[in-house]
Amino acid sequence: MRELLRVEGLVTRFYTDEGVVKAVDGSWFALEADEALGVVGESGSGKTVTALSIMRLIENPGRIESGRILFRGEDLLEKPEREMRRIRGKEISMVFQDSLSSLNPTLTIGAQIARVLKYHTRLTRRARWQRAVKLLEAVGIPEPAKRVSHYPHQLSGGMRQRALIAMAISCNPKLLILDEPTTALDVTIEAQIFGLIGELKDEFRMGVFLITHDLSVVASFCQQVIIMYAGKIVEEADVQELYGNPLHPYTLGLLRSIPPLEEEAERLESIPGEVPDLINLPPGCNFSPRCALTDERCWHEEPELAEVSPGHRVACHRVAVPVGVGEIHG
Amino acid sequence: MIVYLLKRLILAIPTLLIASFLIFSLVHIAPGDPIRVMLGQYQDPELIARLREAMGLDLPFHVQYLRWLGKVLQGDLGLSITVKRGASVAGLIAQRFSVTVELATFSLIIALLIAIPTGVISALRQNRLSDHISRIIALAGVSIPNFFLGILLILFVGVYLRQPWGAGGYVPFSRGLGRNLAHMFLPAVALGTAYAAIIMRMMRSAMLDAMSQDFVRTARAMGIAPGDIVRRDIVKNALIPVVTVIGNSIGYLLGGSIVTETVFRLPGVGNLVIMGVFRRDFPVIQAVVLIIVVVRIIINLVVDLTYGFLDPRIRYGGER
Numbered sequence: 001m002r003e004l005l006r007v008e009g010l011v012t013r014f015y016t017d018e019g020v021v022k023a024v025d026g027s028w029f030a031l032e033a034d035e036a037l038g039v040v041g042e043s044g045s046g047k048t049v050t051a052l053s054i055m056r057l058i059e060n061p062g063r064i065e066s067g068r069i070l071f072r073g074e075d076l077l078e079k080p081e082r083e084m085r086r087i088r089g090k091e092i093s094m095v096f097q098d099s100l101s102s103l104n105p106t107l108t109i110g111a112q113i114a115r116v117l118k119y120h121t122r123l124t125r126r127a128r129w130q131r132a133v134k135l136l137e138a139v140g141i142p143e144p145a146k147r148v149s150h151y152p153h154q155l156s157g158g159m160r161q162r163a164l165i166a167m168a169i170s171c172n173p174k175l176l177i178l179d180e181p182t183t184a185l186d187v188t189i190e191a192q193i194f195g196l197i198g199e200l201k202d203e204f205r206m207g208v209f210l211i212t213h214d215l216s217v218v219a220s221f222c223q224q225v226i227i228m229y230a231g232k233i234v235e236e237a238d239v240q241e242l243y244g245n246p247l248h249p250y251t252l253g254l255l256r257s258i259p260p261l262e263e264e265a266e267r268l269e270s271i272p273g274e275v276p277d278l279i280n281l282p283p284g285c286n287f288s289p290r291c292a293l294t295d296e297r298c299w300h301e302e303p304e305l306a307e308v309s310p311g312h313r314v315a316c317h318r319v320a321v322p323v324g325v326g327e328i329h330g
Numbered sequence: 331m332i333v334y335l336l337k338r339l340i341l342a343i344p345t346l347l348i349a350s351f352l353i354f355s356l357v358h359i360a361p362g363d364p365i366r367v368m369l370g371q372y373q374d375p376e377l378i379a380r381l382r383e384a385m386g387l388d389l390p391f392h393v394q395y396l397r398w399l400g401k402v403l404q405g406d407l408g409l410s411i412t413v414k415r416g417a418s419v420a421g422l423i424a425q426r427f428s429v430t431v432e433l434a435t436f437s438l439i440i441a442l443l444i445a446i447p448t449g450v451i452s453a454l455r456q457n458r459l460s461d462h463i464s465r466i467i468a469l470a471g472v473s474i475p476n477f478f479l480g481i482l483l484i485l486f487v488g489v490y491l492r493q494p495w496g497a498g499g500y501v502p503f504s505r506g507l508g509r510n511l512a513h514m515f516l517p518a519v520a521l522g523t524a525y526a527a528i529i530m531r532m533m534r535s536a537m538l539d540a541m542s543q544d545f546v547r548t549a550r551a552m553g554i555a556p557g558d559i560v561r562r563d564i565v566k567n568a569l570i571p572v573v574t575v576i577g578n579s580i581g582y583l584l585g586g587s588i589v590t591e592t593v594f595r596l597p598g599v600g601n602l603v604i605m606g607v608f609r610r611d612f613p614v615i616q617a618v619v620l621i622i623v624v625v626r627i628i629i630n631l632v633v634d635l636t637y638g639f640l641d642p643r644i645r646y647g648g649e650r
Binding site: 094098 | 553
């Protein structure tokens with residue numbers, strides 16, 4: 001396997017009137033080509049900002065402060081905007097969550113797909129349109145020749161999401177970022193969409209960066225998982241390891257809050273408290289105010305992300321780090 | 331579409347009836363009497379009574395209204411009493427309508443030429459110097475009454491620069507399009523700037539709204555060029571609310587032309603209604619105001635249809 005993406009020490013902040021929001025506060029991770037990486041966390045944990053930072057789509061008052069984003073070995077943060085425009089949509093593509101607001105209401109589906117092709121291919125106008133029809137067919141939209149000239153509001157939510165995916169994969173990107181692609185859809189459609197993404201991933205050999213808050217989706221779809229909390233990665237492991245041997249108290253809390261299928265749960269467990277204010281983060285571990293296992297150290301000293309077993313990293317003072325396995329950075 | 335059009339036309343009927351009643355009432359409630367204006371210094375009570383009777387002005391109010399309404403429905407707008415005695419009001423309006431339409435059209439073109447580009451630039455360069463400058467100009471444009479701006483323009487171009495086309499007055503098409511347009515230019519500027527300011531501010535806020543939409547982010551994520559995003563994602567969506575404002579402005583332009591035509595001595599419909607008011611020429615005032623109402627209703631309808639053209643969500647309203 002080849003390394004497709006490596007993010008090193010990414011820091012993204014938003015300079016608002018209320019203060020500095022530390023949306024992503026030092027992220028380190030890597031993604032292999034044709035691997036699916038799941039990024040899990042509550043709203044405001046920095047998942048989407050991480051994705052937008054990779055695409056260099058952070059807008060004012062946000063700024064990528066430091067770090068490196070190596071895509072196929074080249075640092076995207078060093079690239080001029082012009083070069084980034086060539087990469088966006090062609091090399092790295094992104095599907096957003098709300099398909100209705102993410103599509104231009106005044107252009108037909110076909111026009112929106114053909115427009116992407118116009119910037120990244122040398123196809124003629126006619127060929128672009130034909131390719132748009134083919135793409136709609138590939139994502140399982142019935143009557144693609146008719147749907148291609150429909151406007152977004154004329155399609156159902158599931159169809160629109162498929163159309164958005166068709167647009168995102170139109171130029172065979174190497175990396176596909178999916179930002180909660182199924183939150184607006186019902187469960188059966190969700191399963192269909194993930195089935196489709198899985199097929200496309202294998203067919204086009206794409207790396208997938210999947211943002212979600214749904215751990216069950218990750219279990220069935222991804223090979224590698226990152227758990228984010230308040231702008232930091234708190235745990236990373238492959239799927240089997242994370243579900244079989246979760247270490248961070250926050251990961252444990254997330255896993256416990258999934259309703260069990262077999263036994264009847266009296267009450268669903270939840271993590272007490274709420275996500276901290278990203279402007280006034282607590283000293284020490286960000287999770288300490290909500291954690292049941294805290295000791296003195298957790299309140300004062302920020303835990304580093306450390307490897308506890310090969311491929312399994314966790315940022316927690318209360319998890320015993322085996323002797324000899326050092327920190328992976330810094 | 332046709333059903334919609336019919337529905338709107340049927341809805342226009344009660345609007346017109348209410349408008350006609352209001353117009354008629356206001357004209358008759360207002361103090362002053364066309365007969366007294368007509369007779370000038372020879373105010374013979376007997377003569378006044380005879381003339382009132384001859385013109386039906388002695389009849390009860392509702393009888394007068396119904397008589398007028400009946401005639402209007404047959405297309406008869408009546409005869410002028412004092413502006414041009416005995417001339418048909420319809421004829422007077424027809425003579426002058428083209429002047430007003432020309433003024434309104436010219437003003438609208440000037441307004442759009444100023445408003446759309448500045449609105450777009452202002453939004454794209456939000457909170458930078460060019461944005462602040464255009465917003466200050468816009469505020470000034472809205473605040474200065476157009477008659478005052480008109481007087482200033484005449485003073486500067488006509489009096490100070492001694493340009494013949496800057497002193498007001500009207501040159502018909504028959505004496506050359508160039509001269510006609512030259513004389514129309516200052517009135518159109520005076521009338522157009524206020525609307526330019528309104529449209530520009532609307533365009534700016536609609537642009538800012540469109541710029542924050544998710545589909546703009548999608549387009550950026552797909553590597554679309556910034557110019558293309560501005561044109562097809564931002565401006566195209568921003569124009570939808572702006573068209574309503576433009577439509578409304580056309581109505582205001584017709585109203586605003588009343589003052590502007592007077593300042594620049596243009597023989598338009600606005601000028602006619604002013605004369606009608608000064609000389610208490612009831613049929614003239616009633617007819618002109620009624621026609622302005624009709625034109626506005628038509629314009630509103632056209633605007634609604636344009637809306638459907640710009641926004642596919644309205645065009646295909648029922649179908650999914």
